[in-house]
Amino acid sequence: MRNCGFSNRKAAENLTVSITRMDSQERNDTEYEKFAVENFNTQVFNVEDFQRRRRIYRRAVVCLGLLCVVLLAANIGQFVNNKIQNRPELGDHPKIEALSAEKDQLWRNWTTIQTQNQQLHLQNRILTLEKEELQRNYTTVQSQNEQLQTGRDQLQKMVNVMKVKINGMSCETGWSKFGMNCYYDSVTELDWVHSRLVCLSMGADLVSINTAEEQAFINGLLSPQVNAWIGLNDIHSEGKWKWVDGTAVTTTFWGPGQPNSYNGTNQDCGELVENSLMGQWNDEDCSAENLDL
Numbered sequence: 001m002r003n004c005g006f007s008n009r010k011a012a013e014n015l016t017v018s019i020t021r022m023d024s025q026e027r028n029d030t031e032y033e034k035f036a037v038e039n040f041n042t043q044v045f046n047v048e049d050f051q052r053r054r055r056i057y058r059r060a061v062v063c064l065g066l067l068c069v070v071l072l073a074a075n076i077g078q079f080v081n082n083k084i085q086n087r088p089e090l091g092d093h094p095k096i097e098a099l100s101a102e103k104d105q106l107w108r109n110w111t112t113i114q115t116q117n118q119q120l121h122l123q124n125r126i127l128t129l130e131k132e133e134l135q136r137n138y139t140t141v142q143s144q145n146e147q148l149q150t151g152r153d154q155l156q157k158m159v160n161v162m163k164v165k166i167n168g169m170s171c172e173t174g175w176s177k178f179g180m181n182c183y184y185d186s187v188t189e190l191d192w193v194h195s196r197l198v199c200l201s202m203g204a205d206l207v208s209i210n211t212a213e214e215q216a217f218i219n220g221l222l223s224p225q226v227n228a229w230i231g232l233n234d235i236h237s238e239g240k241w242k243w244v245d246g247t248a249v250t251t252t253f254w255g256p257g258q259p260n261s262y263n264g265t266n267q268d269c270g271e272l273v274e275n276s277l278m279g280q281w282n283d284e285d286c287s288a289e290n291l292d293l
Contacts, residue, residue, distance in 0.1 A: 178217045183207065185221045185228070186292045192269040192284075195229045195292030196244065206231030207293045208243040209272075215253050218272065218293055219279030228291040232270025232281065234259075241270065252281065259283030 163180060171182035182204075190198065196206050208231050209215050222228055231244035241249050241259070258281060261267045269286040272279050272293065284290070 176221060178214065183218065183221060183293060189289040189291055191289055192229050192233070192286040195290070196231070199292060206244050208232075208245060208247065209253070210251055212251070212253075212278065216278045219274055219277075221293070222272070222274035222279070222291075224274060224276075226274050226291060227271045227282070227284075228274075228293045230270050230272050230281070230293055233268055233286070234283075235268045235286070238268075253278060255280035255282055 166180045171177045175182040175184050177183075184199075184202065184204065186195070186198065188198075199205050206229060207218060209218065218230075232241055232249065233244070234241045243249065255273065259267065259270075261283065265285055267283040267285050269284055271282050271284045271290055273282050
């Protein structure tokens with residue numbers, strides 16, 4: 001029994017020691033876990049704080065770098081400017097002078113172009129006004145032309161009526177009719193001036209010949225080889241022949257080599273020389289005496 005008790009007491013002591021060690025071990029394990037958790041949280045917090053600070057430092061470094069670049073560029077610009085100012089000979093460099101001259105020339109060209117452009121605008125305005133004025137004048141002239149056309153048509157109708165009346169009329173005794181005209185062949189020989197005065201006193205004038213038919217008709221009024229004054233002369237301007245009514249000569253029937261101012265004489269009056277064909281014109285001295293037509 002005693003041995004058994006001893007043994008039981010020993011066993012109890014050993015059990016107590018084991019239990020005590022287990023409790024101690026459990027407390028140690030709990031404290032270790034608490035320490036590990038606290039240490040882990042501390043480490044996580046330190047990593048995040050480190051990363052945040054590193055970003056801030058990086059930004060600060062970048063800003064400082066940019067600031068250094070700006071300061072460097074400003075220093076270089078200031079250095080170059082000081083060099084140029086301290087060395088005036090650089091301003092006289094041929095390339096700089098050429099560029100300056102080219103710039104001045106371009107400015108002058110631009111000024112010239114501006115001036116020309118203004119002048120063109122002014123000319124365009126003037127031409128526009130002139131065009132408008134011409135258009136108004138054209139409209140006015142066109143209206144006047146239409147009025148003249150109307151007046152001419154009316155006059156033509158009146159002429160046609162007069163022609164009918166004249167064609168139905170006969171000439172006075174001693175006069176010969178051809179078309180709408182009456183012709184008188186005198187029997188008295190006078191110089192050109194007096195012959196014309198006789199015609200004017202009869203309400204007529206020396207004849208003006210404008211067609212070959214009229215020339216042939218008048219030639220037939222004359223006796224063979226007879227000359228007669230006609231209303232042709234160059235009294236006012238030598239060589240410029242015209243009729244007594246002031247109209248220019250359009251159809252001529254000059255004889256061969258006429259007019260010629262024969263032997264240098266002043267032959268300023270025209271006469272009709274009768275022949276078997278149509279008769280011919282000849283220049284003669286106005287003082288010569290002829291019949292008149």
